[in-house]
């Protein structure tokens with residue numbers, strides 16, 4: 001068995017995972033990311049002890065521990081080159097954890113880990129596979145022959161930073177303008193929904209906010225389903241934004257399967273049917289079998305499972 005740790009800016013989630021990628025037991029604690037990394041490592045180690053207990057096994061049953069972490073993660077040298085969420089720069093996280101746990105450790109970028117997790121459960125052993133996670137940003141992981149594509153310097157596969165709008169004024173977290181993430185993340189959808197709301201005082205979005213609190217990634221979808229014009233326009237435009245990036249991914253990789261993850265994938269075919277229609281229309285490939293585009297299913301568990309299985313490659 002393996003341990004997978006999803007080290008996020010808010011939570012540290014960890015699970016005991018079997019070879020097939022099933023979580024036997026999992027738990028989480030707050031990251032409190034402003035603390036010194038030594039304290040975070042202590043909590044990661046304590047969490048490992050807790051979940052091994054919870055899974056009714058012993059630490060000797062654990063073959064290795066994988067850690068998914070945001071940022072530029074060098075899994076060859078075991079160093080977090082840079083992570084803005086966790087204030088790490090050239091941090092020797094692998095050595096620190098190895099010393100504390102006495103186990104083989106592998107570090108992996110968190111988006112790659114999530115992709116590995118979805119691939120293990122929903123990948124059908126495809127030779128090429130992509131997970132796109134629509135969240136605060138747009139995360140992407142490319143799996144080729146069962147392994148994450150990392151680029152020569154471990155900074156590759158950052159699909160959220162494909163530029164989809166050359167004249168785009170939306171500022172991205174990476175410093176560029178016009179990135180896919182700046183238009184297709186849930187953060188962007190919320191901004192687009194608020195703009196539509198301000199422009200149309202008769203929109204149902206106002207009532208939704210009164211009843212449900214703040215605008216979320218669900219707001220425009222909920223109101224569009226009830227026939228609201230402004231919300232429908234937001235959803236249609238958002239689907240085009242998501243689709244534009246996907247067309248590039250299709251044309252570069254022609255992966256066997258693309259899964260869409262993040263809370264928004266709960267919209268199911270209401271999102272996926274028009275998205276497929278838009279993407280396939282822009283697909284260079286007109287004559288060969290089409291890439292499958294489906295919803296991811298594991299949500300937050302993908303990172304734990306993928307981190308655990310990352311120790312195998």
Ligand SMILES: [Zn+2]
Nearest residue numbers: 161172174179
């Ligand atoms: Zn960017």
